[in-house]
Amino acid sequence: MTWEPVIGCEIHVHLKTQTKMFCRCATGFGAPENSSTCPVCLAHPGVLPVPNERAIEWTIKLGLALGCDIAPRAVFHRKNYFYPDNPKGYQISQYDEPLCMSGSFLLPGVGGDTEIGIVRAHLEEDAAKNVHMGGGEGRIHGADRTLVDFNRAGMPLVEIVTQPHLRSSEQTKRFLQLLRQTVRELGISDAEMQEGSMRFDVNVSVRPEGSDELRTRTELKNINSFNFAAQGIEREIQRQIAIYEGGGEVVQETLHFVPGQEHAAPLRSKEEAQDYRYLPEPDLVPIEPPAEMVEQARAELGELPSARIRRLETELDFGLAEGLVTSGRDGLYERTPGDRRAVANVVMNELAAAGLDPTEVNGEELGKLVEARDRIPREAFMKALGASGDGDFKAEDYLGEAVIADESELDPVIERILAANDENVAAYRAGKQGLLGFFVGQVMKETGGKADPKVVNTRLRELLDRS
Amino acid sequence: MAITRAEVLHVARLARLALTEEEIARFQEQLSAILEAVGKVDELDLSGVEPTAHPLELSNVWGADEPRPSIDVEEALANAPDREGSYFRVPPA
Incomplete structure (x- = not known):
């Protein structure tokens, strides 16, 4: 039997606002622990949250980029759970009235576009950072104490939930990369996985090809690299297929992806499945996004990355077009004159290898250099490329040395x-x-x-x- | 009673509370009384009434994204039962 993977994602993105979601403590990566806290994010008794206006604007902007409907009325809810990353005993999140719903994200592909449905995008606050000590390498198991840093507590976080519309690990990876680029271009998040400003959970199930059933899914939690996502999903697909082919049943569970290990170990047993007891946050009034706010956000959306891939694909091939756009190099490509394929290759390969910031390169001058590529020695070409990010770079300074072909x-x-x-x-x-x-x-x-x-x-x- | 003993234990477990037998009985009684009182609302016809998220007729109360000073780390940790460096320290979780 041929099996078809069914994959959906939940993506968390830190907004790069200057202050936290419900208090005006500064956000920022790498500040000394507990230096950016106040009675609100430490949950002292009697304090009241005040939402961050910009975080609301940016969530709306993201929702529009994801093709979502912006709710005429959105409500914050309390999500109750007990854990030392959460001093209030609840996280302020959104439940059945989120800011953005029912979107659709266009994922261009070699064989045409795929519409990835977006269930919702909502705004919430991040939890504190826990460091588990004494168990070796910060692992939970065997730890003898937990240290808590509240700098991250209350940072604005957007959660994007997709429909289970993805069909392979490779497609999921491409979707996540394009989504990341989209978020970065909107200017609302650095979406740096190493700093934890973007992370994702992936739900995986398999079904016989041609069927439209949804079988039991498992969830891979807290993945912070595209390659890990692809590896983890692939391994989980194979594991589920082997279970079904052996006559077994897949058990619904949450798995933790550990790079290089055979199996993703269970993260949390079923008995502890959460019971969040959502209730409307009585300390906050509803959000009714004003029309001006929504229209302002809409006006700020540029041509989205997915549309640019489709446009560039017509003059290049899909792989180059996608590579340029998802690496943020297509702007330089577009302002560099010359043979399109030659320019694309230099921008994607040599220029990337030279480690240059594409936004600092003068396209006109780069165009002259690409045009002369076959006429000057390779060494001179590479030297010129290396200097092409300098403000006063002139290609002609490097074109004097002709290659000896005589x-x-x-x-x-x-x-x-x-x-x-x-x-x-x-x-x-x-x-x-x-x-x-x-x-x-x-x-x-x-x-x-x-x-x-x-x-x-x-x-x-x-x-x-x-x- | 409206609330079962098992429900009391479940809610206590979610809040990581250890209850004595006497407390289980007392909370079962108190929680049931609260539920019954709130249940009075069911006697009304509310078919045309929107769920209330907030008692005030207000929306869009928010603040500008402009940093204000945080409190001092020592002040932040002043009420901590235990600390390690500038971290709060808690039992292994």
């Missing part, structure tokens, strides 16, 4: 090298063709890297095969 100039060099290496010449003629690389290297060395490698290769073969 046979009458190269032949004497080649002949000199062959004469000086007669043992290798004999070995080559006896069948050690691999020595060609050695001769090419010698010629390049002799010419200071300026010889045209294509001409050198051709002439070397001709001269070596002559006698």
Whole structure:
């Protein structure tokens, strides 16, 4: 039987507001522990939360980018649970009246676009950070004490929930990458997984291909890398298929993805399944997004990454178009004149390898450099690329050194090298063709890297095969 | 009684509370009385009434995203039952 994976995601994104969601403590990554706290985020008795206006605006902006309906009326709820990351005993979140609902995110693909349904996007506050000590490497198991840092407590967090519309680990990874780029371009989050400002949970189930049933799903929690997401999902798909093919049943559970380990170990047993007892937050009044706020957010949306992939795909191929957009390099690509494919390749490969910030590169000058790529020595080209992010970069400063392609100039060099290496010449003629690389290297060395490698290769073969 | 002993134990477990037998009985009685009192609302016809999220006719109360000073770390930790460096310290969770 052929099995079809059914995958949905929950994505958490930290908004990069200056202050927390319900108090005006500064947000910020890496501040000394408990230095950004106040009676509100420490949950002292009698304090009252005040929502962050910008966080509400940005959630609306994100909702619009995800094609959601913006609720005419949204309500905050208390989600009750008891754990040391949560000093109030509840997290302020949204429940049945979230800010954004019923969206659709366009995921372009090689075989056409896929619409990924968005169930909702809602606003909530993050929990404090717990550090488990004494159990080795900060693991929960075997810890003898837990340390709590409340800097993260109350940071504004948006949770995006998708429909189970994804069908492979690879597609899920591409979706998450495109979503991340979208969030970053909206200017509402750094979406840095290493800093924890973007993290995701993935729900996975499988079903016989062609069926539309939804079987028992398992949840992979707190993944913070695209590759881990793809690996974890793939492993979970294979595990579930093996269970069904062995006549078993998949058990609904929450799994923790551990890189390199065979199985994702159960994160929480079923008996402890949460009972959150949601209730409307009595300390907060409803949000009724004013029309001006929604229209302002709508006006700020640029051309979305998915639309740009589709547009660039018509002049490149899908892979290059997607790579440029999801790496945030398509802006430079678009302002660099010249052969589209040549420009795309340089921007995607050499320029990326040189570690340059694409926003700092002058496209006009880069265009001149790309155009001259085959006429100047590779070394000069790479040196010029490395400098292309400097404010005063001029391509023409690097175009003076022409590549030596003239046979009458190269032949004497080649002949000199062959004469000086007669043992290798004999070995080559006896069948050690691999020595060609050695001769090419010698010629390049002799010419200071300026010889045209294509001409050198051709002439070397001709001269070596002559006698 | 409206609330069962099992429900009292379940809610206590969610709040990580250990109750004595006497407390279980007392809370079962008190919680049932509260539920009964609130149940009075069921006697009214509320078919045309929107659920109330807040007693005040107010919406869109919020603050500008402008930082205000946080409190001092020592002040933040002053009420902590236990600390380690500048962290709050709690039993393993």
